[in-house]
Amino acid sequence: MIETWRWFGPSDSISLQKIRQAGATGIVSSLHEVKTGEIWTAEAIVERKKVIEDAGLEWTVIESIPLHNDIKTRTGDYLQLIENYKTSIRNAAASGVYTICYNFMPVVDWTRTNLMYKLPNNSHALRFEMTDFAAYDMFMLKRDGAAESYAPKVKEKAQQRFALMSELERDALEKNIIAGLPGGEGSYTRDSIRAAIQQFIDIGTEGFRQNLFLFLQAIIPVAEEVGAKMCIHPDDPPFSLFGLPRVVSTASDAQALLDACPSPANGLTMCAGSYGARGDNNLVQMAKDYGPKIYFVHLRNVIREADGSFFESDHLAGDNDMVGLVEALLTEEKRRSKEANGQAYLAIPMRPDHGHLLEDELDKAGVKPGYSYVGRLKGLAELRGVIHTVDNFVNRQ
Known part of the structure; x- marks a missing residue:
């Protein structure tokens, strides 16, 4: 190769x-x-x-x-x-x-929810955490029908996780998720993200x-x-x-x-x-x-x-x-x-x-x-x- x-x-x-x-x-x-x-x-x-x-x-x-x-x-x-x-x-x-x-x-x-996930040897990796992603989707983005996308246990854990997040943690989570959007941070609002998502869901x-x-x-x-x-x-x-x-x-x-x-x-x-x-x-x-x-x-x-x-x-x-x-x-x-x-x-x-x-x-x-x-x-x-x-x-x- x-x-x-x-x-x-x-x-x-x-x-x-x-x-x-x-x-x-x-x-x-x-x-x-x-x-x-x-x-x-x-x-x-x-x-x-x-x-x-x-x-x-x-x-x-x-x-x-x-x-x-x-x-x-x-x-x-x-x-x-x-x-x-x-x-x-x-x-x-x-x-x-x-x-x-x-x-x-x-x-x-x-899409990743954590760009600095600490490993046991203190190095850092990229991570996708379903609970955090569901918390963002349901409680920050507030996408219509978001709750229907997740299993009951995930929804329960996401609600608990979101309640314990500080504002800094919520901001960091949103920034990490938006990092995967073309153009990155600054190019999207929550309203525009919801509209773009709905366009593809409709297809x-x-x-x-x-x-x-x-x-x-x-x-x-x-x-x-x-x-x-x-x-x-x-x-x-x-x-x-x-x-x-x-x-x-x-x-x-x-x-x-x-x-x-x-x-x-x-x-x-x-x-x-x-x-x-x-x-x-x-x-x-x-x-x-x-x-x-x-x-x-x-x-x-x-x-x-x-x-x-x-x-x-x-x-x-x-x-x-x-x-x-x-x-x-x-x-x-x-x-x-x-x-x-x-x-x-x-x-x-x-x-x-x-x-x-x-x-x-x-x-x-x-x-x-x-x-x-x-x-x-x-x-x-x-x-x-x-x-x-x-x-x-x-x-x-």
Whole structure:
């Protein structure tokens, strides 16, 4: 697999030199300065690509070209926005970047309730706490019908939890949840969040799924034409939040997506932490079943709790079989190599997804939640050891 690293562009507190010293050879990045819905110009892509290559690295994966909400709801000027997206795909491929990760999550791109969850060794992880989330949904956001989304025990605990929260704790909870909204804090009010949520609830799960399929049917032929690989990221977390539809959460969701638009350009991002937050997703089996369509991998792990809560564990210490997953992915790469018969084949880019915040960076400015340098360096080193060991075994078979 190709070892890559998420880089947030020139403003990232972690330099390309540090990334190269970590041993990664590929960069996963985006043009964050481009407004969602606008065209990524060839000039802007080439300029960013040159910065990366001048540092001795390769821009391996775009993560991501964001989708405007109007595309997801098929409202407003969505047809023009889809045309803009097609142009961005063409420009990326013409510039030599062919793998594009994207997501189709409604309203929230990712959600955690605690960005500084303290572990027994005093490092900090990202956590999703169902009780806290329900408390926010029911008693702060006060979404219509929120209580119907939770089991009686969760509602009871949420009410008790909310009653004990200080104003500072309530503000911190809201800030953490809003961190997963496109544009982040300052772009939304509670009224606008409720309105956005209701718009997607009105579409419904199957309606939303059809909107995804229609988007794919529009853009995948373009990707196929220029040799690009589109790989959708699963929902994070992979279950309904705020009563919203979720359509990329399970193995059956992945199968339906691939069936809706059969093409070499229509693929998956295997995010072990996202799919793995559900105990009914067998990651190793998914990697075996969908291996030929896996074009990008996020390797991280979680420890799940019975009510749906989870926190991000050490990369090799969670509930998901990371060694088995790596073995399945390397077996798929071996299959691709044999099929290529000595020609170049599509290696799978992987990145250590998220990392614990360790003491060395605890008070450093500019560290993004989940994206510390030392925490990801630790994860990459652990994963590299697994990959090398398993690779030697697979290649002997």
